[in-house]
Amino acid sequence: xFTYCTDPDTLExxxxxxxxxxxxxxMLFYVSFGTVLVLLAITxxxxxxxxxxxxxxxRSRFAPLSVLGRIYIAMVRGVPDIVYFMFFVIALDxxxxxxxHKVKCPDWDQPIRQGxxxxxxxAAKLPLSSxxxxxxELYNFSLAVFTFGIxxxxxxxxxxxxAMRAVPRAQLETAEAYGMTPRQSFWRILVPQMWTYALPGLxxxxxxxxxxxxxxxxxxxxxIVYWARELGxxxxxxxxxxxxxxxxxxxxxxxxxxxxxxxKVSEVVLARITKRLSHGQATLGGVKQARAA
Amino acid sequence: xxxLLITTAALAVSASAAMAQDVIRMGTEGAYPxxxxxxxxxxIDGFERELGDELCARAELTCEWVxxxxxxxxxxxxxxxxxxxxxxxxxxxxxxEVIDFTQAYTPPDPSAYLATSExxxxxxxxxxxxxxxxxxxxxxxxxxxxxxxxxxxxxIAAVRDGEADAVLAxxxxxxxxxxxxxxxxxxxxxxxxxxxxxxxxxxxxxxLREKFDAAIQSMKDDGTLNEMITKWEVSTTW
Numbered sequence: 001x002f003t004y005c006t007d008p009d010t011l012e013x014x015x016x017x018x019x020x021x022x023x024x025x026x027m028l029f030y031v032s033f034g035t036v037l038v039l040l041a042i043t044x045x046x047x048x049x050x051x052x053x054x055x056x057x058x059r060s061r062f063a064p065l066s067v068l069g070r071i072y073i074a075m076v077r078g079v080p081d082i083v084y085f086m087f088f089v090i091a092l093d094x095x096x097x098x099x100x101h102k103v104k105c106p107d108w109d110q111p112i113r114q115g116x117x118x119x120x121x122x123a124a125k126l127p128l129s130s131x132x133x134x135x136x137e138l139y140n141f142s143l144a145v146f147t148f149g150i151x152x153x154x155x156x157x158x159x160x161x162x163a164m165r166a167v168p169r170a171q172l173e174t175a176e177a178y179g180m181t182p183r184q185s186f187w188r189i190l191v192p193q194m195w196t197y198a199l200p201g202l203x204x205x206x207x208x209x210x211x212x213x214x215x216x217x218x219x220x221x222x223x224i225v226y227w228a229r230e231l232g233x234x235x236x237x238x239x240x241x242x243x244x245x246x247x248x249x250x251x252x253x254x255x256x257x258x259x260x261x262x263x264k265v266s267e268v269v270l271a272r273i274t275k276r277l278s279h280g281q282a283t284l285g286g287v288k289q290a291r292a293a
Numbered sequence: 294x295x296x297l298l299i300t301t302a303a304l305a306v307s308a309s310a311a312m313a314q315d316v317i318r319m320g321t322e323g324a325y326p327x328x329x330x331x332x333x334x335x336x337i338d339g340f341e342r343e344l345g346d347e348l349c350a351r352a353e354l355t356c357e358w359v360x361x362x363x364x365x366x367x368x369x370x371x372x373x374x375x376x377x378x379x380x381x382x383x384x385x386x387x388x389x390e391v392i393d394f395t396q397a398y399t400p401p402d403p404s405a406y407l408a409t410s411e412x413x414x415x416x417x418x419x420x421x422x423x424x425x426x427x428x429x430x431x432x433x434x435x436x437x438x439x440x441x442x443x444x445x446x447x448x449i450a451a452v453r454d455g456e457a458d459a460v461l462a463x464x465x466x467x468x469x470x471x472x473x474x475x476x477x478x479x480x481x482x483x484x485x486x487x488x489x490x491x492x493x494x495x496x497x498x499x500x501l502r503e504k505f506d507a508a509i510q511s512m513k514d515d516g517t518l519n520e521m522i523t524k525w526e527v528s529t530t531w
Contacts, residue, residue: 023333023334023335024333024334024335024336025331025332025333025334025335027335028335090368090372093372094372097373114496114497115496115497116371116391116392116496117371117373117495117496117497118371118372118373119373119495119497120373122315125373129315129316129317129318129376130315130316133357133359136359217362220361220362220365220369220374222360229444229446230323230324230331233324233444233446233450234446234449234450234470234473234474236326236469236470236472236473237473238326238327238469238472238473239326239327239330239332239338239339239469240332240333241333242333243473245474246450246453248450
């Protein structure tokens, strides 16, 4: 990175540290922080969408849809996350490859499962084995987002279902009295008002989601935990220009600070949103605001 | 158009040979120096990187390197995420039931113990080893107290912290660690386990295995393999 980094053996103190912290390996570490943030930024809306759909389905007056929604919420909430991460990702990956295999190689005569092996034709591989490593990583990342979305969507669905029930019945009755259709009263009265009831539960979920990101490592995405472990491990002078002892504690301390800072920022932002949403609501927070004004 | 051509070409080849692919993905752990590790610039390096690149060149294959957790290295091979395992994996009967191996590229070597003092009671003490290794299986078989870790680095850290009395692992890996830390030493006692290190492949990939087998044989014959083993100090030579 810096010009004076060509011979690390001669460096000392801060200069050494500056060179050490800017090796290619450390750059990958810094990039992985971005990976985690991007994951959160994409997963949160995806999970909320899954949750919203789940909650609507569970409330539906059409029985099969309602059962489907309730099964989704109950089942995903009842099974440990890690089981989903182990099972779902492999099943999803093999399922997609199986479909592609059926479409792209119809005249393939060998079985797909040969003992332990899962063999599809090379044109059906996802991503193709000829594509760059970047696409493989992006694919794994997308699988991760989808899995996180499904799992946290079920929790969000439960929260939203409760929030929809918490909206005072009188509000909806008034809407009906004004002649609104069920669809109109849902979108114009229920949905805008439910957020204030949903927010405490959703902010809780957000905090849990932040802490769940190290599960990425299970999915083969090299995340911050992987790099902290890899970089912090003893660096033998035979294999690196920057030898050091077991520094894992310092790297994990850095992760601790990162996660704490991130949850703090989230808390501040969520508190602001709560304040905004309780404006003019018939809740404790809303009434307090009205009195103060 | 170009993509279409490549796909048709791939289809044509795959019709004749089940495993034909344009790129061979090489799976390794990247945490077991001198066998394989991630270097300062973040790339996979080590004995197996150099060996793998040479084997691919001799077999006229295009290869790409992938790092994967040791724990899931076999499941990810059989489900097709990469095509070979080249990660200091000893050839054992248990593994051979699930995957296939090429011929060994390093001879069977004894495993060694690393401890903080010479007079450790191996049989009565706590011995650390990496999960799913021949060493972990060996300790379990003997009925000694075994402490398992996901990565090789953690097994050594456990001895430094006094959590375990000794580590059992490949001698080359432990020797590299002992050379750098004055508090750690190799014990005289060694265990003869494992049958040499080879490349792992899917059982259905017989043709690819033959290609790598031939390449390893040619490196054995012209002495380049021995040179590489000596350079990286991974094991005894052939």
